[in-house]
Structure formats: C-alpha cells, structure tokens
Amino acid sequence: MPEKLLNITACTLSPMGDSAIVITFGNGMEYSIHKKIKLLMDLLEDEPFAGFIECVPAFTNLTVFYDPLVVYKDQKQSNDTEISPFEVVRSIMEMKLQGLKETKKLSHRTVTIPVCYGKEYGPDLEYVARYNDLTTDEVIHIHSTGEYLAYMIGFAPGFPFLGGMSEEIATPRRSSPRMTIPAGAVGIAGMQTGVYPISTPGGWQLIGQTPTKLFLPNVNPPSLLQAGDIVKFQPISDQEYKEMILKEGLQ
Numbered sequence: 001m002p003e004k005l006l007n008i009t010a011c012t013l014s015p016m017g018d019s020a021i022v023i024t025f026g027n028g029m030e031y032s033i034h035k036k037i038k039l040l041m042d043l044l045e046d047e048p049f050a051g052f053i054e055c056v057p058a059f060t061n062l063t064v065f066y067d068p069l070v071v072y073k074d075q076k077q078s079n080d081t082e083i084s085p086f087e088v089v090r091s092i093m094e095m096k097l098q099g100l101k102e103t104k105k106l107s108h109r110t111v112t113i114p115v116c117y118g119k120e121y122g123p124d125l126e127y128v129a130r131y132n133d134l135t136t137d138e139v140i141h142i143h144s145t146g147e148y149l150a151y152m153i154g155f156a157p158g159f160p161f162l163g164g165m166s167e168e169i170a171t172p173r174r175s176s177p178r179m180t181i182p183a184g185a186v187g188i189a190g191m192q193t194g195v196y197p198i199s200t201p202g203g204w205q206l207i208g209q210t211p212t213k214l215f216l217p218n219v220n221p222p223s224l225l226q227a228g229d230i231v232k233f234q235p236i237s238d239q240e241y242k243e244m245i246l247k248e249g250l251q
Contacts, residue, residue: 011036013093015086019053019068023093024061029163034151037062038228039100040093049092050074051085057227058152059161064093108149110230113195113210115144115186116241121209128171128188128205140235142166143207148193150229158197158215158223162231165193177203184210186233197223208233211244 012024023040026033040062041055051070056063068085075088117140118125129136148162155161165188173189178201181187185196187204196202197214214224225231236244 011097013090016063018086020063020065021086021089021093022061022063023097026060029059029151031149033060034149034228035106036100038106039104040096041227043096043100049089051089058154064089106228108228108230109226110232111225112232112234113186113212114236114240114244115208115210115233116236116238117144117186117208119238121238121241122186122207124174124187124205125207128169128207131171132169134168139169139207142169143188143193144233144235146233148231148233150225150227150231152227153223153225156196156198156200156215157217158225160194160214160225160229160231162193163191165191167191171205173203174205177201181206182209183215184212186210209241211241211248213248 010026014022014024016022023037025036037057037060041057044052044055044064049066049071051067051074053065053067056065066085066089071085071088075083075085116122118136125136125139128134129139132139134142143165146164146166148164150160151163152161153159169188170191171188180199181196181202181204183196183198185202185204185206186208187194187196187202187206189204194204195210195214196204212224216222216224
C-alpha cells in the first residue's frame with residue numbers, strides 16, 4: 001500500500017528579502033501544522049540543496065535561508081535559462097513538499113525541567129489559582145503533570161513557546177508587564193506556558209522558577225530546547241532549588 005502524502009495544497013511560498021523563502025502551512029498553533037514544518041525542516045537538514053544555510057521554524061511557517069549567489073551559480077551550471085535564485089529555491093521547496101509522507105512519525109526528545117513553584121519564585125501563582133477557582137496546589141499539579149510541545153524558540157534567545165497546557169489553568173497576561181523578569185522564571189500567558197531564558201521585560205504570569213539554564217551561549221546550538229521537544233516540569237523544594245543553583249555556580 002503506497003504511503004499517503006501530506007496535504008500541502010493550502011501552503012504558500014513567499015520571498016523574504018533576497019535570501020530567504022517562507023513556507024506557510026496554516027494559521028493556527030496545531031500539531032498537524034507543526035508536523036509538516038518539522039518534516040520539511042528535517043528533510044532539508046538531511047538533504048540540503050546547494051546554497052542552503054538554515055531553517056527557522058515558527059508556529060505556522062518555516063523560513064529557509066539560502067545564499068543566492070551559490071543558488072544562482074549552481075542553476076547556471078545545469079540550465080541555460082536564467083532563473084532567479086528565489087524561483088530556483090521555490091521549485092526545490094515544491095518538489096520536497098510533494099514528497100512529504102503523512103505516515104512518517106516525528107521523533108520527540110523529552111526534556112524535564114525542575115521548577116520551584118510559588119512564594120518568591122512564583123509571585124503570580126496565587127493570582128492564577130484565584131482566576132481559575134483553584135488552589136495553588138491544584139495549579140502546581142495540573143502544570144507539572146502536563147506534557148508540552150515546543151512549537152518554536154523565539155522572543156528571546158532560547159525562549160520556548162510551549163503548547164498543550166490545560167485550559168484549567170489558562171490565565172491572561174498581566175495588564176502591566178514587569179520591567180525585569182529573572183532568568184529561569186516559569187510563566188503562563190493565555191493557553192501557553194514558557195520559561196524566560198534570560199532576564200528581560202515581560203507580561204506573563206509567573207508561577208515558578210527553574211535553576212536550569214535554557215540559554216547556553218558557549219554551546220552549539222545555544223538553546224537547551226529546540227522546536228519539536230517535549231517538555232515536562234518537575235516540582236522541587238526550595239532547598240533543592242538552592243542546591244541546584246549552587247551546583248550550577250560551581251560548574
């Protein structure tokens with residue numbers, strides 16, 4: 001029985017400047033869209049075309065960066081008709097899209113992140129509980145027993161936008177963002193949860209803190225999490241948090 005091809009009729013291919021193409025698969029944060037993005041990204045990284053530089057995944061699209069000069073020279077060697085680098089890359093993308101298999105399964109790396117919830121580590125935990133008519137222990141239980149898909153990394157270096165959070169603890173962003181949020185802060189915004197990898201302003205509701213570093217500037221890649229990872233949160237005590245911070249500082 002032949003493998004079923006992914007339905008790509010709704011996707012669009014658009015230029016972004018003269019050295020990138022954006023392939024858009026839909027308009028919502030959905031696993032089916034993420035699967036198409038990840039399958040194409042994996043295919044391009046396994047079988048790069050001449051001039052390919054890198055792929056950057058987002059919620060609904062994949063941006064493919066390329067060297068237009070390399071693309072131009074490569075097509076000149078195999079074709080007497082001059083075609084713009086974008087047209088060449090668009091043709092390559094169309095061919096690769098037509099070959100994506102719906103039955104192919106994605107492999108997901110699972111990353112467990114320890115979190116100390118509440119008190120000075122999560123100043124908005126009580127608000128999240130009140131907003132959803134829950135106790136703080138119930139919020140912690142719901143948040144820490146979920147599994148979250150990293151749809152994209154963005155906003156700040158290493159910041160994961162995680163989908164799959166229970167609607168039971170969904171809470172709007174703060175009406176007034178904080179000017180400074182510490183690295184490691186775990187927050188909620190609407191139906192999403194995430195972790196601030198560096199100190200930055202932000203408006204998410206902070207429910208905990210992790211001692212785990214998400215932005216690793218001396219490592220390649222410099223982000224602990226990547227699009228497609230499954231994230232789990234593990235509650236830890238105040239003492240465990242302090243011991244992990246001390247251990248991180250000694251390394």
